[in-house]
Amino acid sequence: LLRSDGKRREKLYKVLVIGDIGVGKTSVVKRYVHRFFSQQYRATIGVDFALKIINWDQNTVIRLQLWDIAGQERFGHMTRVYYKDAVGAFIVFDTTRGATFDAVAKWKKDLDQKVELPDGKLVPCVLLGNKCDQPRDSQTPEGTRMDQFLKENEFSGFFETSAKENIGIDQAARFLLSKIIEND
Numbered sequence: 001l002l003r004s005d006g007k008r009r010e011k012l013y014k015v016l017v018i019g020d021i022g023v024g025k026t027s028v029v030k031r032y033v034h035r036f037f038s039q040q041y042r043a044t045i046g047v048d049f050a051l052k053i054i055n056w057d058q059n060t061v062i063r064l065q066l067w068d069i070a071g072q073e074r075f076g077h078m079t080r081v082y083y084k085d086a087v088g089a090f091i092v093f094d095t096t097r098g099a100t101f102d103a104v105a106k107w108k109k110d111l112d113q114k115v116e117l118p119d120g121k122l123v124p125c126v127l128l129g130n131k132c133d134q135p136r137d138s139q140t141p142e143g144t145r146m147d148q149f150l151k152e153n154e155f156s157g158f159f160e161t162s163a164k165e166n167i168g169i170d171q172a173a174r175f176l177l178s179k180i181i182e183n184d
């Protein structure tokens with residue numbers, strides 16, 4: 001149904017993209033927003049921004065502001081500033097490097113300690129296992145072990161992604177947005 005004034009409502013959502021160094025955060029954002037992938041690694045310094053405009057439904061246009069935060073910032077003092085007013089997050093790990101999965105719970109804790117929704121609820125957070133085009137590190141959990149981890153750490157969902165092969169990213173974004181809209 002169209003609004004009676006015939007106008008579409010515009011929603012601005014700030015979403016964080018966090019996780020360890022080199023897991024592919026910038027690559028996921030570039031794939032999602034610019035439909036582009038590069039093999040070359042250039043570390044993000046501080047934070048990069050991207051804006052994606054989504055025609056969500058007949059009445060709603062979403063301006064999704066993605067804050068792509070450098071992996072090295074987990075050891076810095078800026079995350080509280082970067083996280084401010086976020087309404088959702090992606091935490092990314094690299095399925096080929098188990099150590100990046102070990103850091104996921106630390107990122108999640110950092111997030112939950114520093115940001116909450118206006119009603120005090122946790123911001124919805126989706127876990128991305130990126131580089132699924134490559135052989136998986138057997139140290140990363142699957143199946144019921146992964147389900148247990150997601151539940152214990154209060155993730156809204158989990159998607160395997162590849163920025164290189166364009167797998168899972170649109171689905172993960174749609175899922176997170178649906179959770180954000182539920183809270184709005």
Ligand code: GTP
Binds near residue numbers: 024164
């Ligand atoms: P920081 O900015 O340092 O925190 O790293 P990042 O998480 O932004 O990683 P980035 O996107 O720069 O990617 C790191 C490297 O992984 C680059 O060489 C990418 O080309 C590569 N990469 C990213 N995503 C994928 C993927 O899905 N598959 C494969 N095979 N390589 C990927």
Ligand code: MG
Binds near residue numbers: 026042043044070
């Ligand atoms: Mg980056």
